[in-house]
Amino acid sequence: MVRPFRAFVLILSGLLLCSAVSFGDTNITTLIQRVGGELLWDPVLERGIVNRGRRSVVFQVGIPFLLKDFNEVTDIEAPRRRQDGSVVVSDESAKAFVSLFAVDQPQDSFTISTIIIDPGHGGKDPGTIGTHNIDGERLVLEEKDLVLKVSQSVVNQLKENFPDKNIILTRSDDRYLALEERTAIANAVELAEQEAMIFMSIHANASLNRKASGFEVWYLPPEYRREIVDPEDLDQEQKTIAPILNSILEEEFTVESILLAKEILDGMETTIGTVSGSRGLKEESWFVVRNAKMPSVLVEIGFVTNPEEAKLLNTETHLQKISSGIYNGLAAYIRNFEKSGE
Structure with missing residues (x-):
C-alpha cells in the first residue's frame, strides 16, 4: 500500500529540532521546511518519512540512500546524528533530497x-x-x-x-x-x-x-x-x-x-x-x-x-x-x- 503514511507519532521530535550544524552540513529540519513537507519520525529506528502531497521520501540515520515513493532509490551520504541530537546530511545529500520534491508529483489519487x-x-x-x-x-x-x-x-x-x-x-x-x-x-x-x-x-x-x-x-x-x-x-x-x-x-x-x-x-x-x-x-x-x-x-x-x-x-x-x-x-x-x- 503505497500512499502517504499515517502513524501515531507524527510531527518533529525534539531531538531533530536542534539547529547547530557544522560547515558543509544541513539540518534535516531545514530541508523539511524548505520543501514544505511533514515529518513522520520513528525515534526507535531513527527513520523519517517526509510527505508533501502524494510525494514521500524516506531517510534513516546511518543508511546511505533516500527512498522516493517507496520504490525509487537515490544514493546519498548517510544522514548522521550529531552530539547535540540533531540529524544532519551533507550539502550534496541535501541537494539530492530537495530535488526529489522538485519532480512532478503523480496525478492519480490513491x-x-x-x-x-x-x-x-x-x-x-x-x-x-x-x-x-x-x-x-x-x-x-x-x-x-x-x-x-x-x-x-x-x-x-x-x-x-x-x-x-x-x-x-x-x-x-x-x-x-x-x-x-x-x-x-x-x-x-x-x-x-x-x-x-x-x-x-x-x-x-x-x-x-x-x-x-x-x-x-x-x-x-x-x-x-x-x-x-x-x-x-x-x-x-x-x-x-x-x-x-x-x-x-x-x-x-x-x-x-x-x-x-x-x-x-x-x-x-x-x-x-x-x-x-x-x-x-x-x-x-x-x-x-x-x-x-x-x-x-x-x-x-x-x-x-x-x-x-x-x-x-x-x-x-x-x-x-x-x-x-x-x-x-x-x-x-x-x-x-x-x-x-x-
Whole structure:
C-alpha cells in the first residue's frame, strides 16, 4: 500500500529540532521546511518519512540512500546524528533530497481497488457450534452458516455502493477452504501503482462461559514480524533495501489495520450496540491475518454459545444489522483512505 503514511507519532521530535550544524552540513529540519513537507519520525529506528502531497521520501540515520515513493532509490551520504541530537546530511545529500520534491508529483489519487471478504470455515469445517433448548425448541447454530450470510450481505452492499471496485468473496457457498487457500486468493491479486486492497475475515465466537457475549475486531499485533516484500520481486537496486522497505510497509499495514478495525467496530456499535456489547479491539496473530500481505482484520460477530445472543443470531434482522454495521465501517475507512490520498 503505497500512499502517504499515517502513524501515531507524527510531527518533529525534539531531538531533530536542534539547529547547530557544522560547515558543509544541513539540518534535516531545514530541508523539511524548505520543501514544505511533514515529518513522520520513528525515534526507535531513527527513520523519517517526509510527505508533501502524494510525494514521500524516506531517510534513516546511518543508511546511505533516500527512498522516493517507496520504490525509487537515490544514493546519498548517510544522514548522521550529531552530539547535540540533531540529524544532519551533507550539502550534496541535501541537494539530492530537495530535488526529489522538485519532480512532478503523480496525478492519480490513491484508491482502495480491491476488498476481500472471507467467511470463516465451511464445508466439513462447521466452526463453532451453539446448541440450546429455548422455550422447548432445540436451536443449533453453526458458525459457517452465520458468517456466510453476513459476508454475502456485506458483499452485496459493497457492490451496490462501490461498483468500480473489485469485491472478492473467498467462498460463496458451503465449501471447505484451507487457510492457505484463503490468503492465496488475497495475495494473488495484482494492483496498479496507485491502488491498495484490504482483507477482512468474518467469524462467530464461542466460550465455555455461556454468559460471554458481544462482538470484537482483531488485528495483527504490531510487534509481529512478517515478510511482505519478496526480494525476488524487486530489481537489483531495490534488493539492497528489501529489509528496510519491508519494515516500512509492515508499519503502514499495521497502522491501516488498526484504523480499519476501529471503523468496523464503530459501525457495528451503531447498528447492534444496544443489544450486543462491544468487546473492543483485540490483537492476535491469526493465520489469515498474519499471512495476508495487506491491511487485514478478523471480525467476531457474536457468541453462538450464549443463549440470548444465539436467539439474536438466529434472526435475519440481527444478521442484517451486523452486516450493515460492518459495511458502514468499511465504507468509512475507504472514504477516509481515499480522501487522505488526494
